[in-house]
Amino acid sequence: MTQHLTILHRDEHLVAVHKPAGLLVHRSKLAGGASEFLLQRLRDQLGQRVYPAHRLDRPTSGVMVFALEPSTATRLGDAFAERRVAKRYLAVVRGIGPERERLDYALREEDGSRPKAEMPAQEAITEIRRLDSVELPIQVDRYPTSRYSLMEVLPMTGRRHQIRRHLSRRGYPIIGDAKHGKGNHNRFFAEHLGCPRLLLAAVGMDFEHPVSGHRLALSCALDTPMTALFQHLGWAGHLPVDSARYLDAPRPVAT
Structure with missing residues (x-):
C-alpha cells in the first residue's frame, strides 16, 4: 500500500509536501523504469490536479x-525563476567543511542534450556554513580516522545539481552522491550507518504567498534514516521539524 505523503501546508491555492528520497517528481526522460511519481501520488491523495512550481532532484528529499x-503555478514559477524564494538545505559531507563560505563557481548545464563543452557556463552561487562535525575512529580511506561535517546550504541560484557540484568542487562531496562523491565513503554510510542514499535534504523554504502576499515559511523534518543518523552522530540538536507559519501576519496557517 502506498504511504501517504506528509502535508506541510495546504490552502485553497497551494500545497507543500515532504518529497521522499528516490521519488521522481514527474515523468521525464530520466524516469527509466520508474512507475511511481510524486505528482501522481499527490494528485491521487488530494483528489485534484496539482502543478509543480519548481524541481527537486530524484535522490533529494x-x-x-x-x-x-x-x-x-505561473506566479510561483516566476518567483522561483526571479530568485525570490529562500531555500535551505542540510547536507552531510566528507571532511571538515569551512565555517562559512560563498561558492561562486560557474556551472555548465547538465541536461544531456548537448556535450557539456558546448554549453555556456552560467552564474551559480551557493552559501555554505558548517553546523557540526564528527571524527569517527574508523578507517574508510587512507587515514586511520574518518571526518564528516553537517553543512547548512543556501543556494542563491538554481542550476541543475548545483549543490552537489559546488560542494564536490570545493572538496567536500555529499555522502551518497554516486556521481560527484567517493564510493568507499558512500558504501560505509550505506552498510554501517543505514543510509544508502544521497544525504541532502531540502529542509526549509520561504516565499511570498502568490495570492495573499504574506511571507510563508515552511520547515520539513528529515526522513527516518537521516534522523537516525543525526542522532547517532550527536547532531540531534540540528534536526528540523515540520512546520508552516507566516512571517508577517499573526493569523494561523490553514491546513
Whole structure:
C-alpha cells in the first residue's frame, strides 16, 4: 500500500509536501523504469490536479511546493525563476567543511542534450556554513580516522545539481552522491550507518504567498534514516521539524 505523503501546508491555492528520497517528481526522460511519481501520488491523495512550481532532484528529499491552479503555478514559477524564494538545505559531507563560505563557481548545464563543452557556463552561487562535525575512529580511506561535517546550504541560484557540484568542487562531496562523491565513503554510510542514499535534504523554504502576499515559511523534518543518523552522530540538536507559519501576519496557517 502506498504511504501517504506528509502535508506541510495546504490552502485553497497551494500545497507543500515532504518529497521522499528516490521519488521522481514527474515523468521525464530520466524516469527509466520508474512507475511511481510524486505528482501522481499527490494528485491521487488530494483528489485534484496539482502543478509543480519548481524541481527537486530524484535522490533529494524534502519540501516541495505545488500550485492548485494554473494561475498560481505561473506566479510561483516566476518567483522561483526571479530568485525570490529562500531555500535551505542540510547536507552531510566528507571532511571538515569551512565555517562559512560563498561558492561562486560557474556551472555548465547538465541536461544531456548537448556535450557539456558546448554549453555556456552560467552564474551559480551557493552559501555554505558548517553546523557540526564528527571524527569517527574508523578507517574508510587512507587515514586511520574518518571526518564528516553537517553543512547548512543556501543556494542563491538554481542550476541543475548545483549543490552537489559546488560542494564536490570545493572538496567536500555529499555522502551518497554516486556521481560527484567517493564510493568507499558512500558504501560505509550505506552498510554501517543505514543510509544508502544521497544525504541532502531540502529542509526549509520561504516565499511570498502568490495570492495573499504574506511571507510563508515552511520547515520539513528529515526522513527516518537521516534522523537516525543525526542522532547517532550527536547532531540531534540540528534536526528540523515540520512546520508552516507566516512571517508577517499573526493569523494561523490553514491546513
